Amino acid sequence: MVKRLVVIAVAVVLLALGIVLARAVMNSTDSRAFPSEVASGALPQAPAFDLPNLDGSGTTSLAALRGQVVVLNFWASWCDPCKDEAPILEDFWQTEAQPQGIAMVGIDTQDLSDDARAFAKTYGLTYPLVHDAGGAIGRAYGVGAFPETFVLDAQGRAVAWFPGAVTAKTLREAIAKASGA
Amino acid sequence: MIRRCIIVVVLLLVLVPATAFAAQPQFSMSEIETELMCPTCQSRLDLSHAPAAEQIRAFVQRKREAGWTKQQVKDALVQDFGPAVLAAPPASGSGLVVWVVPAALVIGGVVVVVALTLIWRRRRETVAAAPAAIDPALDDRVDEALRALGDDD
Structure with a gap:
């Protein structure tokens, strides 16, 4: 017994x-496996997402953007470099991305949704913004610093990763690479 | 005039305590800060001054002043940051593992120690009660010596 x-x-x-x-x-x-793969040029498939739009009007999914080059920008309202980057992204969206049929999604993660909405209003952001409640998508993309930007080709493969604020020039080069990939 | 005064007094009696109670902080900042995590630096909120921690601190302060309960504040934060914003994981779902495993280790360990003590004690009692075994060679020599003594008689 x-x-x-x-x-x-x-x-x-x-x-x-x-x-x-x-x-x-x-x-x-x-946790940084995905950006490391992108940086190595392995063209990994970007993790799928279907996230609620920050303005509360439905959701945006990555699957729905298949066939387009996509710029994914991870940001948060408390992030100071994101404040410098926001006008650059908005200008790029209006003058280059939108006219050329390039999709752009700003993924607000590790952030309070009310503060994120206030941020979007302050900087007059008009490109699609989604809220990553709980931060699961940010973790899937290995986001560890803010902001971080990924550029995906039409097949949903990540061709470029930019830790830190982007410039119009770096985005242009990455989009050219994604279009030719 | 009297009627109007009565109405004003009644309204004051009803509204003033209600608003006073609503604005009453339900918890202290130092208390809740030890129960929350900074989502970007993986340290407790009271130990962090990262921008995300400062944002959470300001949010908590606002809601505290608005009379929210600690649980309401935590629920709102979990909605935006996920359960990792809580210093102690919830005792449900995958967070349950963090509570159950240490308890299982302690209970299992205690049971092993008690059971082994019982087994060792029982074994010692059995050994003490058993008659001492005699070396057969010695037994033969004793028999031989006794026989030799008998022959002498």
């Missing part, structure tokens, strides 16, 4: 240790 109890208790302890170990391994997986 006592021996059986020992066996059960040892099994419980081993199971618990196994769970702890499994969680540790899961947590230790490289």
